Every structure is written in structure tokens, then in C-alpha cells.
Amino acid sequence: MTTDDPRTTDGPGTTDGTDSPAGTIADAESSGGHEAQPSDRPVTVFLVDDHALFRAGAKAELQSISDEIRIVGEAGSVGEAVAGITRMRPQVVLLDVHMPDGGGAEVLRRLRGELPDVVFLALSVSDAAEDVIAVIRAGARGYVTKTISSTELVQAIVRVADGDAVFSPRLAGFVLDAFAERPGAEPISDPELDQLTPRERDVLRLLARGYAYKEIASELFISVKTVETHVSSVLRKTQLSNRYELSRWATDRRLV
Incomplete structure (x- = not known):
């Protein structure tokens, strides 16, 4: 995602910028096939990424462009993520795939059974098939790359919170190949x-x-x-x- 015009926030759920309407996701697909509708209340989001600068920029920008989400916590490691998500019980977790102490799949392994109502959306620089399949098999509801725009990411968050499965277009093909078992599909290794x-x-x-x-x-x-x-x-x-x-x-x- 891009952070060319970050604006500061006064805290979770507040902005000093002008909210702009979220647009349709152009480079993400969902199995539901319908566009997300505005929620009655902000979707609570927990941000997991091992780069503090990225977390700060993402938090500031996402909350400045939309009132549809509210960042309620963040973490830079698997241990911090497990503790923070358990405490805050967010609706959606934005989950980095690669972290030094285990990564997104490890967070999912520890929490999926304990917190079945929490939805996980992978957000990574990686578009490798093995990364996509590993985290989806672990229980993530979607997978988008960090090239996604901020507005599109907000919409992806809202959509997974509403029950859709959201993927960047190229990544959706990996998932179909692995789980739909299409004739002639190249097997994805686990x-x-x-x-x-x-x-x-x-x-x-x-x-x-x-x-x-x-x-x-x-x-x-x-x-x-x-x-x-x-x-x-x-x-x-x-x-x-x-x-x-x-x-x-x-x-x-x-x-x-």
C-alpha cells in the first residue's frame, strides 16, 4: 500500500483530515461477488507487522481516509500479536506473513481455535504461491499485497468483516488451483x-x-x-x- 500523503490522527477512530468515500476494489476479488456496503459502526482492526514505520504509516493513513474502520491495536511480533488480539478481540486482523518469530501462520495457529469470530486478512509484500496457500490453509480469510491502495485496503477490510473472501487478482488463481482442484492445475506445495x-x-x-x-x-x-x-x-x-x-x-x- 502507498503512504504518500499520511495525515496524523488524534487516536483510534479519530481524524483531522477529510474523509473520502471508499471506492470499489479494483485489484482485489472476493468470492461473494458484491460490493461492500457501509457499516453501521467502524470495523475494529488490529495491525500486525514487524516494521514499526509501516505500522505507523498504515494506521495514520487508513484512519484518515475512512471512518469505516478503527485501529484498536498493533503488534510487531507473534507473541505481541497473540496477547494483543486476545485482549482486544478485534473484528479483523491485518496480518503480516513473514515475521522473525514465526509469521502470520503461527499467529493463526495459536488463535484460530480460541477466537473463531476474529477474521484474518493477510497483508504482505510477498505474492509467492506457497505463502498465499500456507496462510489461507492456516485460516486467513483473504490475502492482499502491499501494492494495494489505501482506499482499496479499507474496502477489503470491510468486505472480509462482512464475510467475503478477498484476494488480489493474481493470488486468487493460486487459491482456486489449490482448493478447487481444477483439472490440470499445478499442485501447490505445503x-x-x-x-x-x-x-x-x-x-x-x-x-x-x-x-x-x-x-x-x-x-x-x-x-x-x-x-x-x-x-x-x-x-x-x-x-x-x-x-x-x-x-x-x-x-x-x-x-x-
């Missing part, structure tokens, strides 16, 4: 999933479907001890801690 062996995927798939260890062993013609070994390996590779988290992880990746 580094976390790719590290599992075929047998570990088989065990995980049955585990996520609710099978007991004994039932998995019978289904795959292996011993219960071997099942336990595979589950331990999957837990280690995914850095998860229990069966519930594994089931949710597998569901997110459509293994079930």
Missing part, C-alpha cells in the same frame, strides 16, 4: 505437509476421523505400537501437542 511420510499421512487422516489407535492399526495392518510411533513423529514434525490439535491441523489441510 512445506509442513510435505515433511510427513505417506504412512504418517495415512495415520493422521484416520486419527482426524476419530479412529482409536487400535482401529487405525487394524485399518492399516500395522501394530498399535507402530501407530503410536507415527503419531509421535507427526506431533514432533508439526510441533503440535495433542490429538485435538492434530485433527484440526489435518482438517485445515483437507486430509480428512
Whole structure:
């Protein structure tokens, strides 16, 4: 996004500039296919990015051009984001994809189950397919690049808050290829999933479907001890801690 004409704010939700009507998103698409309508109240937004200068510029500019959103908090790391989002409970989180301590996917992994009503919109300099797919699989509702204009970003925020899925046009194709499984579509790699062996995927798939260890062993013609070994390996590779988290992880990746 551009910050050529930043204007100062007096605090969240206040401006000293003149509000301008938000326009139609020209370089972002949504699955809903309709234009966002003005909300009765501002959409509360939490901004996550590891660059303090970008956060300051984005906060000032976004709030100066529209009264449809209100920035209620910001964070520059995964830990700060998890604590701040949990405390503030915003409607929408603008989420950077790459941060030194884990990035957007890690924030989603920690919060998605705890805060199901919070919507996450990825905002990144990266337009790489693997980044887009990883964060969408983790639970983000949309993904736009930082080349988006400020007015268009406001509209994207409002649209995801209203239930739309919003993507920059080129990125939408990645998502369709990965999730719609169109004939001839080039498969998108998932580094976390790719590290599992075929047998570990088989065990995980049955585990996520609710099978007991004994039932998995019978289904795959292996011993219960071997099942336990595979589950331990999957837990280690995914850095998860229990069966519930594994089931949710597998569901997110459509293994079930």
C-alpha cells in the first residue's frame, strides 16, 4: 500500500483530515461477488507487522481516509500479536506473513481455535504461491499485497468483516488451483505437509476421523505400537501437542 500523503490522527477512530468515500476494489476479488456496503459502526482492526514505520504509516493513513474502520491495536511480533488480539478481540486482523518469530501462520495457529469470530486478512509484500496457500490453509480469510491502495485496503477490510473472501487478482488463481482442484492445475506445495511420510499421512487422516489407535492399526495392518510411533513423529514434525490439535491441523489441510 502507498503512504504518500499520511495525515496524523488524534487516536483510534479519530481524524483531522477529510474523509473520502471508499471506492470499489479494483485489484482485489472476493468470492461473494458484491460490493461492500457501509457499516453501521467502524470495523475494529488490529495491525500486525514487524516494521514499526509501516505500522505507523498504515494506521495514520487508513484512519484518515475512512471512518469505516478503527485501529484498536498493533503488534510487531507473534507473541505481541497473540496477547494483543486476545485482549482486544478485534473484528479483523491485518496480518503480516513473514515475521522473525514465526509469521502470520503461527499467529493463526495459536488463535484460530480460541477466537473463531476474529477474521484474518493477510497483508504482505510477498505474492509467492506457497505463502498465499500456507496462510489461507492456516485460516486467513483473504490475502492482499502491499501494492494495494489505501482506499482499496479499507474496502477489503470491510468486505472480509462482512464475510467475503478477498484476494488480489493474481493470488486468487493460486487459491482456486489449490482448493478447487481444477483439472490440470499445478499442485501447490505445503512445506509442513510435505515433511510427513505417506504412512504418517495415512495415520493422521484416520486419527482426524476419530479412529482409536487400535482401529487405525487394524485399518492399516500395522501394530498399535507402530501407530503410536507415527503419531509421535507427526506431533514432533508439526510441533503440535495433542490429538485435538492434530485433527484440526489435518482438517485445515483437507486430509480428512
